[in-house]
Amino acid sequence: MSTSFAPHPPAATRPAPSGGGRRRTRVLIGTDTYPPDVNGAAYFTARLARGLTEHGVEVHLLCPSPTGRPHVVERHGVVEHRLRSMPSLAHESVRLALPAGVRGHLNRLLDRLRPDAVHIQNHFLVGRMLAGAAHDHGVPVVATNHFMPENLFDHLRMPWSLRPYAARLAWWDLNRILGRVEHVTTPTPTAARLLREQGFIHPVEAVSCGIDLDRFRPPPEGSxxxxxxxxxxxxxxxxxxxxxxxxxxxxxxxxxxxxxxxxxxxxxxxxxxxxxxxxxxxxxxxxxxxxxxxxxxxxxxxxxxxxxxxxxxxxxxxxxxxxxxxxxxxxxxxxxxxxxxxxxxxxxxxxxxxxxxxxxxxxxxxxxxxxxxxxxxxxxxxxxxxxxxxxxxxxHRLEDSLDRFAHIYVDASVGALASFSGGR
Structure with missing residues (x-):
């Protein structure tokens, strides 16, 4: 199990498939929660997506619409593909993407974008739908786990007597989805160890969520x-x-x-x-x-x-x-x-x-x-x-985390290309 937080060389470009020149790495990030949602996973995904664009990565994002209406909009250099959604019964600030018609939309989106990698931030609705479509299109999938069952039970009003059984089922479901992806990350060595303890048998890399040290800093000395x-x-x-x-x-x-x-x-x-x-x-x-x-x-x-x-x-x-x-x-x-x-x-x-x-x-x-x-x-x-x-x-510099993720996308894409070439 890798637990390195060390910075890696920037990897925001890769050889073009035709072999002539280089082009920007293109990633499609999928998430069930994104601003204006207010929670840690949403904020992390926003920092990741917007930060990657500053590192030369072309970022597209797939997430539920905050209004229910599907649309596409560009913010902070990130192209947001907002899916039709409905209110969530679990939390007032989170909406759920409606599965009807999504698979056809994902097929068209993947055909058009041809991303080097897909990066899912959860294994719920958007994450599992996007991962499945990406596999069918031969696009490598990177997954970051932010999930613990305890973070959902209160919102779901889960009775205490049922929580141990629900937790086991939730971990089984996570293992099933993440077990098919090419690269799994989670924020800390403890979080990586937790996945192993819950039966996940594949390698897990600890990559810090990162922090903007320029934005969060002490007042000037003396004041x-x-x-x-x-x-x-x-x-x-x-x-x-x-x-x-x-x-x-x-x-x-x-x-x-x-x-x-x-x-x-x-x-x-x-x-x-x-x-x-x-x-x-x-x-x-x-x-x-x-x-x-x-x-x-x-x-x-x-x-x-x-x-x-x-x-x-x-x-x-x-x-x-x-x-x-x-x-x-x-x-x-x-x-x-x-x-x-x-x-x-x-x-x-x-x-x-x-x-x-x-x-x-x-x-x-x-x-x-x-x-x-x-x-x-x-x-x-x-x-x-x-x-x-x-x-x-x-x-935990944000820049180091962004560099590492950009490197992971290129490595995953190169591995996928090598597998494809070897199978021809």
Whole structure:
């Protein structure tokens, strides 16, 4: 199993099939979720697609229409092929592509585009339909896995008693679809190991989702305190020690644990940036714990304002136990924040104990509160911890991830051409 995060040489061009000259690599990315959807997989796919165009790759994207009406539009250099869709019963912000008529559309699209590779971001509707069509057209398929059953159960209102059986079925289905593709990636070595533990027998490469280190960065040295004060006022936050969480307020994020931890501190406030089905529950819990005045809900934060939210905080906290990487944690680290995270799934990859933060046992808000107060109490050590967070985040440069994916597409395409030539 490969787990390398090392950069690879750019691979945005390949020999033209006719043998004369070179042309841009062309990739067709398929996904069930893409902006304006609000979730980690959608944001990753958007960063990937738009970033690849800047690396010389011609990118086409297949995804559900946000309005239901099929159409084609170009945004940020990416040609979006939007499929007819219907509302999803699982999540208000996600729509489902309607399978009727899609196969014929995919056949025509693949015939016209002749992509060097197809890259699917899930194994649900769009991913499996596109992978099947690509195989029939001799186009190699790359797949990135962002899936864990725990991230869907709450949206599907799955009874607890059925979840173990549903999880086994979901992993079997994933193995069946991904077992036919030419190259599988997932964001971290832990996520790759999880696939192996669930019976996936093929090679898996860990390729970080990547982080934009220019966009997410600490305030200039010497202006940290003033900038923090200014931004807190802008977002309507009191000037007090602040722990921050950015992400969906849904079951698997375990925001209740963060609220309970705040109640066990003396003067810390919790800022929650995001929206989700559990916001009302978190508000009720804050009132029940007597800390309603110290739990602040920012709701949805616009993309361009997100870096400023991190600059408001003293420490980033995350309690989720189903994180395959956690882009929000990487963004916080790139912004120079110490981290206190649950010791679960891929989060330990992002914490070096005592150097950029601390881990705590999931389900123990007392331990979480203790770690937060340890970070906040070390006034002189916090800048050092934040600097180490930034250093760790620099190992996940978005440019390196984009280079690697561009290289994977060319390798997959060359392998497919070699197989075709060998079979003639």
């Amino acid at each position: 940290v305190v003033a900038e923090r004060l200014r931004l807190r006022a802008r977002f309507g936050l009191p000037d007090r020690p602040t722990m921050l969480f950015v992400g969906r307020l849904d079951e698997e994020k375990r925001v209740d644990e963060l609220v309970r931890a705040v109640a066990r501190t003396s003067d810390v406030q919790l800022v929650l940036a995001g929206q989700g089905a559990h916001r009302e529950r978190a508000e009720e819990l804050a009132r029940a714990e007597g800390v309603a005045g110290r739990v602040r809900f920012l709701g949805f934060v616009a993309h361009e304002d997100l870096p400023n939210v991190y600059r408001c905080a003293d420490v980033f906290t995350i309690a989720g136990i189903a994180e395959l990487q956690s882009i929000a944690t990487l963004e916080a680290m790139a912004s120079g924040l110490p981290v206190v995270a649950a010791d679960a799934m891929a989060l330990p990859h992002l914490v070096e104990e005592g150097r950029n933060g601390y881990l705590y046992e999931p389900g123990d808000p007392d331990a979480l509160a203790d770690r937060v107060e340890t970070v906040l109490a070390t006034e002189r050590e916090r800048p050092r911890m934040g600097a180490h967070s930034r250093l760790m985040a620099s190992r």
